[in-house]
Amino acid sequence: MSKIEINSNTAPFPKPIVLVGSEVKGRPNFITVAWFNRLNGLPNIWGIALGKNKYTIEGIRENGSFSINIPSTDLIEKTDYCGLHSGREIDKSALFDVFYGKLANTPMIRESPVNAECTVYEYVELPKTLLILGEVKHVYTEERFMTDGVLDPAKIDPIIFTRPGDNYRALGEILGDAWSIGRE
Numbered sequence: 001m002s003k004i005e006i007n008s009n010t011a012p013f014p015k016p017i018v019l020v021g022s023e024v025k026g027r028p029n030f031i032t033v034a035w036f037n038r039l040n041g042l043p044n045i046w047g048i049a050l051g052k053n054k055y056t057i058e059g060i061r062e063n064g065s066f067s068i069n070i071p072s073t074d075l076i077e078k079t080d081y082c083g084l085h086s087g088r089e090i091d092k093s094a095l096f097d098v099f100y101g102k103l104a105n106t107p108m109i110r111e112s113p114v115n116a117e118c119t120v121y122e123y124v125e126l127p128k129t130l131l132i133l134g135e136v137k138h139v140y141t142e143e144r145f146m147t148d149g150v151l152d153p154a155k156i157d158p159i160i161f162t163r164p165g166d167n168y169r170a171l172g173e174i175l176g177d178a179w180s181i182g183r184e
């Protein structure tokens with residue numbers, strides 16, 4: 001079978017979308033982020049890649065912290081809206097029921113099934129983006145998103161961003177168990 005070389009910018013990247021919260025100049029602000037990942041366990045370090053002009057960066061630098069909020073599919077319009085408008089031009093603080101946990105100046109979204117408070121672990125300068133590594137300090141959810149005491153991905157119902165095409169999709173079906181099906 002012969003392979004065709006494609007533009008690396010169009011390589012497929014299905015990613016769960018997150019809303020990153022920060023307080024910029026005393027006001028809660030939320031940015032839609034696809035380039036998010038878990039990078040280390042114990043300490044749990046999660047990374048977000050932000051364009052260097054993002055207003056959110058001002059708040060993260062100011063407070064040394066940010067939140068990661070995983071929206072469910074019913075928040076699709078508001079999630080897209082946060083990705084269309086900068087906090088520099090509009091006030092995004094009233095879009096959600098904002099709450100605070102244990103870290104100061106780190107706003108979170110009550111409607112999101114999962115919320116995490118992170119402190120900045122390191123900034124990594126890349127040519128076009130600032131990779132912000134955050135150490136996860138506290139994670140919050142509600143009983144209704146859990147099954148047998150742990151988070152249930154189906155109940156969280158995350159929004160999956162796919163490229164190329166730039167679409168939002170829902171989580172698919174379970175195909176098998178990880179670290180298990182390969183044993184057969």
Ligand SMILES: Cc1cc2nc3c(=O)[nH]c(=O)nc-3n(C[C@H](O)[C@H](O)[C@H](O)COP(=O)(O)O)c2cc1C
Pocket residue numbers: 017029030031032033034035036049050051053054055056057080082083084085086087088161
């Ligand atoms: C689906 C989607 C995914 C996005 N992913 C990112 C991302 O990973 N990093 C980033 O810097 N901007 C991303 N953006 C763009 C920002 O959300 C957008 O520029 C936002 O208005 C910036 O907000 P702020 O200036 O208030 O920080 C994304 C937008 C959408 C719609």
